[in-house]
Amino acid sequence: EAGVAQSPRYKIIEKRQSVAFWCNPISGHATLYWYQQILGQGPKLLIQFQNNGVVDDSQLPKDRFSAERLKGVDSTLKIQPAKLEDSAVYLCASTTLAPGVLTGELFFGEGSRLTVL
Amino acid sequence: AQKVTQAQTEISVVEKEDVTLDCVYETRDTTYYLFWYKQPPSGELVFLIRRNSFDEQNEISGRYSWNFQKSTSSFNFTITASQVVDSAVYFCALSSYSSASKIIFGSGTRLSIRP
Numbered sequence: 001e002a003g004v005a006q007s008p009r010y011k012i013i014e015k016r017q018s019v020a021f022w023c024n025p026i027s028g029h030a031t032l033y034w035y036q037q038i039l040g041q042g043p044k045l046l047i048q049f050q051n052n053g054v055v056d057d058s059q060l061p062k063d064r065f066s067a068e069r070l071k072g073v074d075s076t077l078k079i080q081p082a083k084l085e086d087s088a089v090y091l092c093a094s095t096t097l098a099p100g101v102l103t104g105e106l107f108f109g110e111g112s113r114l115t116v117l
Numbered sequence: 118a119q120k121v122t123q124a125q126t127e128i129s130v131v132e133k134e135d136v137t138l139d140c141v142y143e144t145r146d147t148t149y150y151l152f153w154y155k156q157p158p159s160g161e162l163v164f165l166i167r168r169n170s171f172d173e174q175n176e177i178s179g180r181y182s183w184n185f186q187k188s189t190s191s192f193n194f195t196i197t198a199s200q201v202v203d204s205a206v207y208f209c210a211l212s213s214y215s216s217a218s219k220i221i222f223g224s225g226t227r228l229s230i231r232p
Contacts, residue, residue: 109161
């Protein structure tokens with residue numbers, strides 16, 4: 001079974017530029033998450049989708065971050081304009097379980113490392 | 118408030134030593150789940166174990182064991198006879214209804230196993 005795929009693995013941009021990250025979850029996984037992991041910290045949830053609908057985006061900085069999952073499969077996370085503090089690894093995760101189910105084991109991709117200069 | 122604290126930032130031991138990673142959590146919920154994930158250098162987080170708040174039995178899986186104590190709000194992870202391949206960052210995490218079932222991660226413990 002293929003795992004969660006993410007691209008690009010690495011991206012370096014100047015501040016105020018834009019960047020987009022792509023995630024392809026495990027086939028059949030209805031729930032998809034984007035996490036931000038700053039160096040030395042644990043992952044922090046940015047947004048949660050079930051199929052193509054947003055379940056929770058309360059921690060997404062909506063003035064600069066946006067995410068979509070138009071067909072309920074792949075997802076894209078965009079940052080525009082980027083700030084220095086956006087330097088982090090952006091992790092995508094998926095699960096078969098619906099949001100609200102506590103027991104969810106998440107399957108993570110390898111992440112996209114963003115460096116903002 | 119939901120919170121997970123991993124006070125040990127980094128641990129380094131020699132191969133074959135036993136090592137315990139500490140995790141302390143805070144939640145007002147009576148129903149919650151605790152998790153451990155491993156993050157090897159490749160970057161992806163790998164699920165290790167899940168434990169619900171009503172099951173305080175300790176669990177052993179090969180060289181790994183977990184000690185859940187509600188009285189001290191701790192969910193500690195022990196690796197017996199550590200191996201170089203155990204080197205990774207380990208995260209403890211919590212999911213509860215108060216966090217809208219979101220998984221909240223601790224800050225992680227970087228474990229280095231020296232040959």
